[in-house]
Amino acid sequence: MGFELSSMSPYDNLIFSLLGGNMMAERVTILLLFVCCSSKLYIGIGAYELSKEEDLELEEQLKLLNKPAITTIETIYGEKYDCVDFYKQPAFDHPALKNHNFHPEMIPNSYPEGRMYKNSSTNNRSKSLWVNGEGCPVGTVPIKKTTKEDLINAKLASKIYDKQYNPLTQQEPGTHYAILHTNYGTGRKFNGGGMETATYNPRPVTGSQYSSSQVKIVNGRDSIEVGWTVNPTLYKDDRVRLFIYTNAGASRCFNTHCPGFIIVRTDVPIDQILDPISQRGKKLYGQTLLIYRDSPSGNWWLELDRAQTKVGFWPKSIFTGLTDLATYIEWGGKVYGPHLAPSPPMGTGFKLEVNLFWDAFCRLIVTVNETYQIIDATETSTYADIEQYQAIDMGFYNPTYRHLMLYGGPGGYIGK
Numbered sequence: 001m002g003f004e005l006s007s008m009s010p011y012d013n014l015i016f017s018l019l020g021g022n023m024m025a026e027r028v029t030i031l032l033l034f035v036c037c038s039s040k041l042y043i044g045i046g047a048y049e050l051s052k053e054e055d056l057e058l059e060e061q062l063k064l065l066n067k068p069a070i071t072t073i074e075t076i077y078g079e080k081y082d083c084v085d086f087y088k089q090p091a092f093d094h095p096a097l098k099n100h101n102f103h104p105e106m107i108p109n110s111y112p113e114g115r116m117y118k119n120s121s122t123n124n125r126s127k128s129l130w131v132n133g134e135g136c137p138v139g140t141v142p143i144k145k146t147t148k149e150d151l152i153n154a155k156l157a158s159k160i161y162d163k164q165y166n167p168l169t170q171q172e173p174g175t176h177y178a179i180l181h182t183n184y185g186t187g188r189k190f191n192g193g194g195m196e197t198a199t200y201n202p203r204p205v206t207g208s209q210y211s212s213s214q215v216k217i218v219n220g221r222d223s224i225e226v227g228w229t230v231n232p233t234l235y236k237d238d239r240v241r242l243f244i245y246t247n248a249g250a251s252r253c254f255n256t257h258c259p260g261f262i263i264v265r266t267d268v269p270i271d272q273i274l275d276p277i278s279q280r281g282k283k284l285y286g287q288t289l290l291i292y293r294d295s296p297s298g299n300w301w302l303e304l305d306r307a308q309t310k311v312g313f314w315p316k317s318i319f320t321g322l323t324d325l326a327t328y329i330e331w332g333g334k335v336y337g338p339h340l341a342p343s344p345p346m347g348t349g350f351k352l353e354v355n356l357f358w359d360a361f362c363r364l365i366v367t368v369n370e371t372y373q374i375i376d377a378t379e380t381s382t383y384a385d386i387e388q389y390q391a392i393d394m395g396f397y398n399p400t401y402r403h404l405m406l407y408g409g410p411g412g413y414i415g416k
Contacts, residue, residue, distance in 0.1 A: 094259035135267025179332035192292030220321030347408020
């Protein structure tokens, strides 16, 4: 699922001079590391034992998350997923979604005018993820079973990730950015946004660190993020994975750890391992991502790959700000590292060379405008909060890559 590149265009060796950002970010003052033994939560060097009430609350959440499985299937990477009845998936535990009659094969009622790319692919690589070559049976969706350790890990990961900020005006401790974003104060609104992003594994990312590339849609306190990430706290490994992050009222979580996102595909898990991944200077692989608002319903749909695979949607009813159009979009890299530990690598993990086959990039950067057209993003700015990470807006690069930005860096920042 996604795209791959094996040769450079005539434009790929253009070299531009740049000045790296020199703004310093505040660092978080506690280290959030988790090891689960029985019902103990370890924060920093001390252990906090869950109270009986907290333990019971976790057990209740586990019951809601772990629905009865019709069957269980396995990926080629050895990960098992329960095939859960469409109407019993975690999304329908949201108070705003009870008694809704969604059909499991539903599709959006509208689609924006235009495309991110000239030629759509009919190749959907998601089925090759499964040992059975198919995925779940019709009428079910793939949901990974959640353990108590998974749930506490997810809560810690969400707490770390849930940072609200305005570029150039407010910085968040421990979180660093190298992004392209729509300009503030323009009054523009958006029916969505998307990009193609090269997938890398910027090792090492360890402990409570994470390193991600995502597109983010925002209105007020509501936000939706989709991309790839390396997040050991969340996944207990350093593999590159697809992720979604939902921030809607009381729902602030990754993937399906809180109700809200409705999966409609039988073969696309939203926390899947992404493989193969790009190798610097060699063959490149990536993901095509588009979030757009279905005009009649107001629901926000997620579309992956050039086959325009519609994975699922966030219902309008779970939001406050995003019941309307988005007011801000960003694309690019985001990392986190705890206080007094070096910040993790971003993108390729190297300083930018301004060369597509050596740098992490987002290309085909688009917005869905107010008149429901997919267009190249305009009126944008870059933001990188510290000099260890860079973001370069290449503008309209060429007809193949269109609006392009490069981002990333080695990390290693320590201090405030």
